[in-house]
Amino acid sequence: MKTVKEFYKDQPFNYTDDRDFYVNNILKSNQILEYPDLHQLLLSRCNFFRQPLIKTIIEFGCGTGWLTNSLLHYYQKQLTSIDFTEKAVDIASDISTRLNKFAEYKVADIFEYQDSKLYDLVVSMGVLHHTKNCREAFKKISKYVKPGGYLYVGLYHLYGRKPMLSFLQNYAHWHGESSAYNLFKRMNNTMDNKQHSYSWFRDQVIHPHETQHTLVELSEWIADIGFTLQSTSINKYKPLKYFDKQKLSELEHSLESYSYKKNVEELIFTPGYFTVCAKRNI
Numbered sequence: 001m002k003t004v005k006e007f008y009k010d011q012p013f014n015y016t017d018d019r020d021f022y023v024n025n026i027l028k029s030n031q032i033l034e035y036p037d038l039h040q041l042l043l044s045r046c047n048f049f050r051q052p053l054i055k056t057i058i059e060f061g062c063g064t065g066w067l068t069n070s071l072l073h074y075y076q077k078q079l080t081s082i083d084f085t086e087k088a089v090d091i092a093s094d095i096s097t098r099l100n101k102f103a104e105y106k107v108a109d110i111f112e113y114q115d116s117k118l119y120d121l122v123v124s125m126g127v128l129h130h131t132k133n134c135r136e137a138f139k140k141i142s143k144y145v146k147p148g149g150y151l152y153v154g155l156y157h158l159y160g161r162k163p164m165l166s167f168l169q170n171y172a173h174w175h176g177e178s179s180a181y182n183l184f185k186r187m188n189n190t191m192d193n194k195q196h197s198y199s200w201f202r203d204q205v206i207h208p209h210e211t212q213h214t215l216v217e218l219s220e221w222i223a224d225i226g227f228t229l230q231s232t233s234i235n236k237y238k239p240l241k242y243f244d245k246q247k248l249s250e251l252e253h254s255l256e257s258y259s260y261k262k263n264v265e266e267l268i269f270t271p272g273y274f275t276v277c278a279k280r281n282i
């Protein structure tokens, strides 16, 4: 079995050798709008001097840089972006240059990364569940949040992920990987760049290591690091005061039947991914 580092070495996630594809994807639309709580946070201003609340950001596991480059292009933030896949970082950095933007890129492993600075926002999307210890990685990146600052993390969901994984992995087992890839393309009929869609297929279906998590579990991690949950995709980013623990847990369980309906019945690819935004207590 390949290590995660070997898996991404030559074919990073979101990969294509067409650099215009990346630039056009950033310019075409602001993909951060899919995360309305993050978008709002990025636009927020401090009460008194009306300065932006979020000025400095570090992204852990930036990959080929869709998020870093969107943060630079649409929000003019100061970015430090790290990933242990050199090829991904080279692409991300080249796309920044093509967009006339600058981020401080570093090739580094999350567990070994050292930085004396603290940031207004620490972000990591789809990364920590591929590390050797997701909870430790979560704890490690949270150390770079300023007091009163924010942590925004996207992870695979325990219930939301199962139907898609078992459907496509069983299909690959019985019909072979290339048939499963054809099915994946059918389920993602807007992905028209072949290399790009294949990199998604590898990442989603034949990855050597992933773990899955729940909001109930994350709530404990968040309390443990001295943060408070602000918002989550589990309740579609609605104010949390209307959702007690029981209601959130019911919502989490319902993600399994939702994912089954989408992936298996309607053949619409739905990865089973959720986000949390937490604020560091002062």
Ligand SMILES: C[S@@+](CC[C@H](N)C(=O)[O-])C[C@H]1O[C@@H](n2cnc3c(N)ncnc32)[C@H](O)[C@@H]1O
Residues within 6 Å of the ligand: 004, 008, 012, 013, 014, 060, 061, 062, 063, 064, 065, 066, 067, 082, 083, 084, 085, 088, 108, 109, 110, 111, 124, 125, 126, 127, 130, 131, 203
């Ligand atoms: C699924 S990709 C997500 C990339 C990017 N966040 C995105 O949304 O496109 C996972 C990324 O995490 C990186 N990664 C995984 N484990 C890492 C670690 N321990 N240290 C640094 N980067 C890591 C991989 O190199 C890969 O680029």
